[in-house]
Amino acid sequence: MLPRSGPFGVEGLGLVYLEAAAASKPIVATATGGVVDVVKNGFNGILVPPEDYEAAARAIIKILSDPNLAADMGINGAKIARSYSWENICHNLLKRWNNAI
Numbered sequence: 673m674l675p676r677s678g679p680f681g682v683e684g685l686g687l688v689y690l691e692a693a694a695a696s697k698p699i700v701a702t703a704t705g706g707v708v709d710v711v712k713n714g715f716n717g718i719l720v721p722p723e724d725y726e727a728a729a730r731a732i733i734k735i736l737s738d739p740n741l742a743a744d745m746g747i748n749g750a751k752i753a754r755s756y757s758w759e760n761i762c763h764n765l766l767k768r769w770n771n772a773i
Contacts, residue, residue: 674702676722685709690756693749698742700731710756716749 673688685706692699693710699717701707702724713719718731735742754760 674700674720674722674725674728675704675707676702690753694753696746696750698735698745699749700728700735702728710752712748712752716745716752 673686675686686701689699689701689707689710693716699711701711701717701719702722703713703719704722708719711717711719718735720727720731735745
């Protein structure tokens with residue numbers, strides 16, 4: 673998915689990135705909005721500039737051409753997805769509240 677800035681803002685977090693990560697799939701996305709919170713360039717995917725479709729094509733070809741890279745990015749993505757589990761979100765929220773008190 674290659675979101676870009678537009679008249680109505682930019683892509684927020686984008687659940688599709690967490691779904692791909694949870695499915696251990698490497699991601700190609702644009703470095704906009706909240707995308708960079710989930711997609712770490714070179715770790716679980718490749719970030720490209722908005723509207724640079726040639727860069728997106730190169731990134732897709734790079735991942736498809738290197739099964740080991742794709743597998744590593746998939747494993748790394750699953751780790752990121754787990755950090756967004758409700759258990760972790762609640763734990764972190766309670767920890768922040770306790771620190772604030």
